Amino acid sequence: MEFKHDVIIVGAGLAGLRAAVEVAGNTDVALISKVYPTRSHSGAAQGGIAGALGNEEPDLWEWHMYDTVKGSDFLADQDAAEILAKDAPRAIYELEHMGVPFNRTADGRIAQRAFGGHTSNFGKAPVKRACHAADRTGRVIMDTLYFESLRKGIKVYEEFYLLDLLMHEKRVVGLVAYELATGAIHTFHSRAVLLATGGFGKVYKTTSNCFANTGDGVSAAYRAGVSLQDMEFVQFHPTGIYGLGVLISEAARGEGGILRNRYGERFMEKYAPGLKDLAPRDVISRAMAREIREERGIHGRDFMHLDLTHLGKDRLAEKLSDISSFVRIYLGIDPADDLIPVQHTCHYMMGGIPANLDGQVLGENQQVIQGLYAVGECACISVHGANRLGCNSLLDLVVFGHRAGKRIVRELGDLAWNPMPKEPDKSFLVKIEHLKERQKGESAWVLRNEMQGIMTAHCSVFRKKEDLEKALAGIQSLMERYEKVVIDNRGMRFNTDLTEAIELGSLLNLSHVILVSAMAREESRGAHFREDYPERDDQNWLKHTLIQKTGEVCRLSYKPVTITRFEPKPRVY
Numbered sequence: 106m107e108f109k110h111d112v113i114i115v116g117a118g119l120a121g122l123r124a125a126v127e128v129a130g131n132t133d134v135a136l137i138s139k140v141y142p143t144r145s146h147s148g149a150a151q152g153g154i155a156g157a158l159g160n161e162e163p164d165l166w167e168w169h170m171y172d173t174v175k176g177s178d179f180l181a182d183q184d185a186a187e188i189l190a191k192d193a194p195r196a197i198y199e200l201e202h203m204g205v206p207f208n209r210t211a212d213g214r215i216a217q218r219a220f221g222g223h224t225s226n227f228g229k230a231p232v233k234r235a236c237h238a239a240d241r242t243g244r245v246i247m248d249t250l251y252f253e254s255l256r257k258g259i260k261v262y263e264e265f266y267l268l269d270l271l272m273h274e275k276r277v278v279g280l281v282a283y284e285l286a287t288g289a290i291h292t293f294h295s296r297a298v299l300l301a302t303g304g305f306g307k308v309y310k311t312t313s314n315c316f317a318n319t320g321d322g323v324s325a326a327y328r329a330g331v332s333l334q335d336m337e338f339v340q341f342h343p344t345g346i347y348g349l350g351v352l353i354s355e356a357a358r359g360e361g362g363i364l365r366n367r368y369g370e371r372f373m374e375k376y377a378p379g380l381k382d383l384a385p386r387d388v389i390s391r392a393m394a395r396e397i398r399e400e401r402g403i404h405g406r407d408f409m410h411l412d413l414t415h416l417g418k419d420r421l422a423e424k425l426s427d428i429s430s431f432v433r434i435y436l437g438i439d440p441a442d443d444l445i446p447v448q449h450t451c452h453y454m455m456g457g458i459p460a461n462l463d464g465q466v467l468g469e470n471q472q473v474i475q476g477l478y479a480v481g482e483c484a485c486i487s488v489h490g491a492n493r494l495g496c497n498s499l500l501d502l503v504v505f506g507h508r509a510g511k512r513i514v515r516e517l518g519d520l521a522w523n524p525m526p527k528e529p530d531k532s533f534l535v536k537i538e539h540l541k542e543r544q545k546g547e548s549a550w551v552l553r554n555e556m557q558g559i560m561t562a563h564c565s566v567f568r569k570k571e572d573l574e575k576a577l578a579g580i581q582s583l584m585e586r587y588e589k590v591v592i593d594n595r596g597m598r599f600n601t602d603l604t605e606a607i608e609l610g611s612l613l614n615l616s617h618v619i620l621v622s623a624m625a626r627e628e629s630r631g632a633h634f635r636e637d638y639p640e641r642d643d644q645n646w647l648k649h650t651l652i653q654k655t656g657e658v659c660r661l662s663y664k665p666v667t668i669t670r671f672e673p674k675p676r677v678y
């Protein structure tokens with residue numbers, strides 16, 4: 106079937122929903138999501154949303170901006186970081202007025218807690234800046250925004266899978282989607298498409314991300330010729346449950362939790378004497394990896410302990426109830442009595458589809474691509490630079506989702522209906538037919554496990570040239586083997602065998618792009634730490650990476666970082 110809507114939003118996380126709320130009511134807008142909308146990963150966000158409300162202690166947006174820029178290891182574009190920090194209080198009060206049930210202070214204001222890298226007075230001391238609803242902040246914001254967007258009359262296509270973007274003379278004219286319930290392929294004709302398809306932690310073996318985070322939107326943009334930005338910057342969160350990767354939010358340390366090594370030492374005192382366990386994630390993940398290398402992991406193994414025992418049962422129940430129950434369910438221990446085994450877990454992608462301050466996607470020569478927008482984790486605006494601070498993602502989603510929505514409404518009058526390509530769904534019909542007919546080859550899950558193993562072993566918290574080269578050769582060989590991937594299920598309804606094979610195509614593409622970008626950057630900055638180039642090198646590398654697909658190969662180029670208020674300085678915590 107062919108559907109037609111003025112605006113199509115792909116992705117029902119907070120980025121897509123916040124944009125939808127802005128556009129709905131003004132125009133005909135449809136939302137497509139491959140998972141049931143409220144199952145999007147945003148609903149798993151635990152710790153909070155950052156904003157200098159100053160409800161618990163004095164705070165200023167300038168301090169928030171400074172922390173964001175310093176946390177990013179000075180790679181964030183400072184015009185974007187300024188908008189993020191300045192607009193935060195408005196965006197959070199707006200959510201409150203829509204009905205988000207934030208925790209409260211004794212006098213009824215929105216409660217705030219400490220989080221990694223959030224400080225007062227330009228780095229002097231930790232400050233309480235994270236607004237939260239216990240440890241299910243994403244869930245309550247998501248339910249509120251979903252309800253609001255339905256109330257405003259958006260049309261939702263749930264469990265529809267974006268296969269490809271449709272372009273006409275370098276403009277976006279719509280997309281092709283696969284309906285999971287029926288196996289039918291549909292085309293969508295539109296004047297504007299907004300991508301809000303989230304991250305792609307599934308490139309790695311251990312991740313806090315949900316199964317749907319396979320980077321389909323980022324990969325589709327790459328295939329359509331868009332350069333991807335800063336893809337080498339992959340965030341590893343220090344506290345995933347050992348062996349599983351399920352997240353124990355930084356809120357646990359914000360509430361007073363402490364990381365300990367096999368001797369019970371609070372090792373972060375050594376690596377970040379100022380902020381200790383509340384240093385940014387890249388700093389803590391590296392410190393943990395060092396402790397493990399130097400045989401101070403628990404029992405000499407590859408994990409550390411998170412100690413919450415001193416917080417007491419009541420505080421755990423009131424402020425950290427979900428993660429306490431994860432620990433009870435997955436590990437069979439009680440955080441009030443036992444130490445929690447934790448290990449770093451792939452958490453967030455700083456890189457993605459380059460977009461300007463209004464979410465308009467930038468194409469060749471950094472010119473706006475008419476009708477194409479990107480916000481949220483799939484985009485790179487770039488507000489997080491080389492390392493994102495906790496609670497700045499939820500903020501990014503609502504601040505830039507709001508701006509992109511407003512921009513679409515303003516621009517729509519100037520966006521024409523462009524013609525669709527002939528037989529737009531043909532190539533996917535053929536591809537899926539071939540996939541179903543093929544009898545011999547390897548299963549997607551075999552290739553996926555190998556890919557995740559390679560990326561985890563060679564392109565994680567520490568990187569070096571030989572490892573990256575090894576990984577690149579491995580991923581290239583997997584890409585060749587992927588040409589002959591086979592599936593067992595040849596049916597039409599909810600064929601997850603088929604969709605997982607398609608998702609693997611995106612993951613392989615993105616692994617390749619991460620590796621090529623990481624090999625080129627011969628310095629250490631934020632989450633990208635090169636053992637063979639351990640220093641930050643502002644002279645040569647204070648710039649954003651761009652990587653573009655040109656035929657079967659890819660081409661790297663660079664663009665300058667926007668610096669407005671804060672000159673790069675060494676990062677000391």
Ligand SMILES: Cc1cc2nc3c(=O)[nH]c(=O)nc-3n(C[C@H](O)[C@H](O)[C@H](O)COP(=O)(O)OP(=O)(O)OC[C@H]3O[C@@H](n4cnc5c(N)ncnc54)[C@H](O)[C@@H]3O)c2cc1C
Pocket residue numbers: 115116117118119120121137138139140141142145146147148149150151152153154242243265266267268301302303304313314315317318320321322352354452453480481482483495496497498499500502
């Ligand atoms: C466990 C966890 C806890 C976190 N806690 C916090 C926190 O406390 N504070 C904070 O600031 N950040 C937190 N983060 C980060 C933050 O939650 C994410 O960065 C953010 O939610 C991403 O939102 P999004 O709207 O970009 O995408 P998502 O919420 O990931 O949604 C992506 C959407 O895209 C859709 N989609 C993807 N591919 C396709 C396709 N091919 N076709 C159709 N639809 C598609 C999906 O169906 C989904 O609706 C956390 C992340 C995790 C994993």
